Amino acid sequence: MKKLLFSLTVAMLITIFTSGMNETSAATSVHTVKKGDTLYKISQQHKVSVTNIKQWNNLKSTVIYPNQKLRLVKSSKVAANTATKTPSRSNGAKISKEFMVSATAYTAYCNGCSGITRTGLNLRKNPDLKVIAVDPRVIKLGTKVHVEGYGYAIAGDTGGAIKGKKIDVFIPNKSRAYQWGRKNVKVKVLN
Known part of the structure; x- marks a missing residue:
């Protein structure tokens, strides 16, 4: 039912754009940013990557503003590629990379922390999210991963001390974050 509704929506958007504008043959849609939206949230809603x-x-950064119009390209070729780049825990995602990293933990309540990640996630309002801070040159922001001893997570943050094969796992409770300590763990990057 969701696929049928999505297909009808895309068909209407194609009709609207091709009748009113000279667009390419690829289906396009536009998302109007609402208060509280983040690129990550929009990417999950529309099944496209933040990148x-x-x-x-x-966009040069992940900063977006209410009422900003964001173009979302949805051609059949892009949709097929996107489906393999945004796996979930249940769709049998394949591992594209696997390596060992040095992992520490962080909370949303450290000194000087706002609780807002680099991708715009509010960890204070969403303490159940599984988020890791990464070096985007090693693991791209928005990537789904599996971290040994932590579980499935999204690479949604960065940190000043996170360089190379180092990560920080988000743990909402300060004492549990201290218990995590520093570990060498295996990270599986999913695609």
Whole structure:
């Protein structure tokens, strides 16, 4: 039912855009940013990667503003590629990379912390999220991963001390974050 509704929505958008504008043959849609939206949240809603949204809208950072219009490209080729790049825990995602990292933990309540991740996630309002801070040159922001001893998570944050094969796992409770300590763990990057 969701696929049928999605297909009808895409068909209507194609009709609207091709009748009113000279667009390419690829189906396009536009998302109007609402208060509280983040690129990650929008990427999950529309099943596209944060990287693609940034690229299609010439964004240099993950900062977005209410009422901003973001273009979301949804051609059949892009949709097929996106389906393999945004796996979930239950769809049999394949591992694209696997390596050992040094892992520490962090909370949303450290000194000087706002609780807002680099991708705009509010960890204070969403303490159950599984988020890791990464070096984006090693693991791209928005990537789904599996961290040994932590579980499935999203690479949604960065940190000043996170360089190379180091990660920080988000743990909402300060004492449990201290208990995590520093560990060498295996990270599986999913695609």
